[in-house]
Amino acid sequence: MAPHPVDRPLISAHQLTKQFGDFTAVGGIDFEVRAGEAFGFLGPNGAGKSSTMRMIGCVSPPSAGTLRILGLDPAADGPQIRGRLGVVPQRDTLDEELTVRENILVYGRYFGLPRSVVRERAAELLDFAQLTDRADSIVEPLSGGMKRRLTIARSLVNNPELLLLDEPTTGLDPQARHVLWDRLFRLKRSGVTLVLTTHYMDEAEQLCDRLVVMDGGRIVAEGSPRQLIAEHATREVLELRFPADDHAAYAVKLDGLVPRIEVLPDRLLLYTEDGDTTAKAVHDRGLAPLSVLARRSTLEDVFLHLTGRTLID
Amino acid sequence: MNAAQRVARTVPIPAGAGMARALVERNVRAYKHGWITLLSGFFEPIFYLFSLGVGLGALIGEIDAGGGRAVAYASFVAPALMASAAMNGAVFDSTFNVFFKLKYQKLYDSVLSTPLGPRDVAVGEIGWALIRGLLYSTVFLFVAAVSGAVESWWGLLAVPAATLIGFAFAAVGMALTTFMRTWQDFEYVNLAILPMFLFSATFFPLATYPGVLQWVVQATPLYHGVALTRELMLGDIGSGILVHVLYLAVMGLAGVIASAHRVERLLLR
Numbered sequence: 029m030a031p032h033p034v035d036r037p038l039i040s041a042h043q044l045t046k047q048f049g050d051f052t053a054v055g056g057i058d059f060e061v062r063a064g065e066a067f068g069f070l071g072p073n074g075a076g077k078s079s080t081m082r083m084i085g086c087v088s089p090p091s092a093g094t095l096r097i098l099g100l101d102p103a104a105d106g107p108q109i110r111g112r113l114g115v116v117p118q119r120d121t122l123d124e125e126l127t128v129r130e131n132i133l134v135y136g137r138y139f140g141l142p143r144s145v146v147r148e149r150a151a152e153l154l155d156f157a158q159l160t161d162r163a164d165s166i167v168e169p170l171s172g173g174m175k176r177r178l179t180i181a182r183s184l185v186n187n188p189e190l191l192l193l194d195e196p197t198t199g200l201d202p203q204a205r206h207v208l209w210d211r212l213f214r215l216k217r218s219g220v221t222l223v224l225t226t227h228y229m230d231e232a233e234q235l236c237d238r239l240v241v242m243d244g245g246r247i248v249a250e251g252s253p254r255q256l257i258a259e260h261a262t263r264e265v266l267e268l269r270f271p272a273d274d275h276a277a278y279a280v281k282l283d284g285l286v287p288r289i290e291v292l293p294d295r296l297l298l299y300t301e302d303g304d305t306t307a308k309a310v311h312d313r314g315l316a317p318l319s320v321l322a323r324r325s326t327l328e329d330v331f332l333h334l335t336g337r338t339l340i341d
Numbered sequence: 342m343n344a345a346q347r348v349a350r351t352v353p354i355p356a357g358a359g360m361a362r363a364l365v366e367r368n369v370r371a372y373k374h375g376w377i378t379l380l381s382g383f384f385e386p387i388f389y390l391f392s393l394g395v396g397l398g399a400l401i402g403e404i405d406a407g408g409g410r411a412v413a414y415a416s417f418v419a420p421a422l423m424a425s426a427a428m429n430g431a432v433f434d435s436t437f438n439v440f441f442k443l444k445y446q447k448l449y450d451s452v453l454s455t456p457l458g459p460r461d462v463a464v465g466e467i468g469w470a471l472i473r474g475l476l477y478s479t480v481f482l483f484v485a486a487v488s489g490a491v492e493s494w495w496g497l498l499a500v501p502a503a504t505l506i507g508f509a510f511a512a513v514g515m516a517l518t519t520f521m522r523t524w525q526d527f528e529y530v531n532l533a534i535l536p537m538f539l540f541s542a543t544f545f546p547l548a549t550y551p552g553v554l555q556w557v558v559q560a561t562p563l564y565h566g567v568a569l570t571r572e573l574m575l576g577d578i579g580s581g582i583l584v585h586v587l588y589l590a591v592m593g594l595a596g597v598i599a600s601a602h603r604v605e606r607l608l609l610r
């Protein structure tokens with residue numbers, strides 16, 4: 029295994045495109061992922077995140093553009109690249125005919141690792157995934173969170189340099205998510221490069237050094253979570269709910285109060301530098317919202333601003 | 342670049358990492374949890390041998406095995422049962438089992454995200470069907486020999502012959518399975534298998550058919566499997582054997598290549 033030169037990006041994509049028939053799932057995107065960073069793809073359903081991840085995972089040939097992973101070309105060197113990747117697909121593809129431990133053993137053998145090595149790795153990884161006490165049970169009856177942890181443990185059997193995680197925590201309860209985040213932090217500290225997709229803003233803010241926001245197969249923004257918020261949102265957001273079905277009517281009454289107002293079906297979002305002052309100004313106009321909430325801006329607001337839609341429909 | 346790589350670049354065979362054995366190993370492990378299904382494969386042809394060969398054979402007595410040579414019915418039918426069992430086992434493994442793994446279990450999706458490629462999937466699954474077939478036919482040949490239904494030491498070669506039959510049918514079976522959409526489509530498999538089982542000169546000699554039908558029978562793959570196994574077990578060695586071997590080998594290779602292409606088309610898009 030040749031060491032990868034530090035100065036070259038681990039992944040570089042130029043005008044990367046994926047078409048299914050006439051339909052363009054990924055429409056010519058450019059990005060680079062550097063060694064050791066955690067890079068995120070953020071976007072709503074159908075944005076093209078999984079299609080991009082599958083191309084990086086060398087299981088889906090790009091329709092156009094160039095893609096280099098670990099300095100290699102997936103079209104020519106798929107097996108070599110895949111040998112150095114860990115893949116956590118959006119939907120678990122565990123082997124339900126095997127036990128928890130066997131899932132890791134067998135998967136390790138797919139990488140050509142010797143039996144003694146996979147046995148040792150399996151014991152470590154079961155521990156890492158907190159599944160040691162279920163090691164010899166069949167996979168099928170495990171809970172969703174356990175399966176997800178096993179999928180992640182399995183993806184690490186070959187000590188990957190690059191770990192691809194497609195919505196790693198979707199469907200997990202909050203506690204399980206935090207356990208997983210903790211595991212991912214530890215991996216990152218040990219030098220593994222993480223590429224992940226998510227439509228959870230908090231996840232992106234927690235995990236990603238850098239991210240791109242995708243929508244309709246294109247990249248609509250790029251940067252660190254902090255940069256994106258600074259660039260595309262104000263410091264704070266004031267959320268107002270009114271006792272009415274049509275919030276747009278209230279937006280008119282608040283016209284001119286703040287630089288930007290977003291109308292959602294159930295509430296108004298007022299973008300402001302200071303939520304409390306704006307709340308007072310709303311009252312001064314004689315309006316009495318059912319609820320008032322001043323909060324810091326998040327990536328969700330960035331997304332809303334960029335695409336005019338919420339992330340989770 | 343070594344010779345194998347050079348061949349791989351010129352012949353349009355989908356990529357593989359030469360790691361098919363890892364998939365075979367996976368199947369062996371999975372079978373350890375469901376070994377009962379392995380057992381049924383042993384008994385079915387042996388039951389047929391006793392009911393038809395020994396039981397019915399007592400009523401029939403001797404039969405003309407071609408070329409005016411009269412043999413006991415058990416010796417006539419045993420090779421056919423062995424060949425048919427090889428076909429049935431291979432088809433079962435490479436259709437139902439592969440369909441389940443392909444459509445429901447999504448096994449190959451995870452396999453293909455490792456260094457293994459579509460060719461490894463095809464070779465691994467078909468190879469596994471062969472290993473099971475090899476086990477079954479060895480046991481069957483032993484039982485047949487003990488019951489006096491094997492006439493020649495050439496009969497030992499019936500085991501590799503049955504493996505070749507398994508290869509041909511497993512490969513084509515897997516290729517066809519990749520086209521199937523629902524479990525109903527498997528009725529077509531039965532529709533092809535049953536007449537072959539009954540009419541490939543299995544239970545009565547080819548000469549029983551009128552001229553044109555003989556040609557039809559001789560075009561089917563199981564006929565070549567039955568004839569090959571029978572000629573070996575009766576010690577009736579001639580150049581015809583090469584034709585049977587060639588027919589089955591070409592069928593198997595075409596099936597492997599087609600399967601690999603289809604796995605690639607279905608999963609790597």
Ligand SMILES: Nc1ncnc2c1ncn2[C@@H]1O[C@H](COP(=O)(O)OP(=O)(O)OP(=O)(O)O)[C@@H](O)[C@H]1O
Binds near residue numbers: 076
């Ligand atoms: N194999 C395929 N054949 C045809 N269309 C596809 C295929 N895979 C994905 N698509 C389409 O491409 C678009 C992008 O899908 P993709 O799975 O990449 O989105 P995503 O961002 O991962 O969405 P989600 O958040 O729902 O997982 C979708 O409209 C989807 O229907």
Ligand SMILES: [Mg+2]
Binds near residue numbers: 118194
């Ligand atoms: Mg997705």
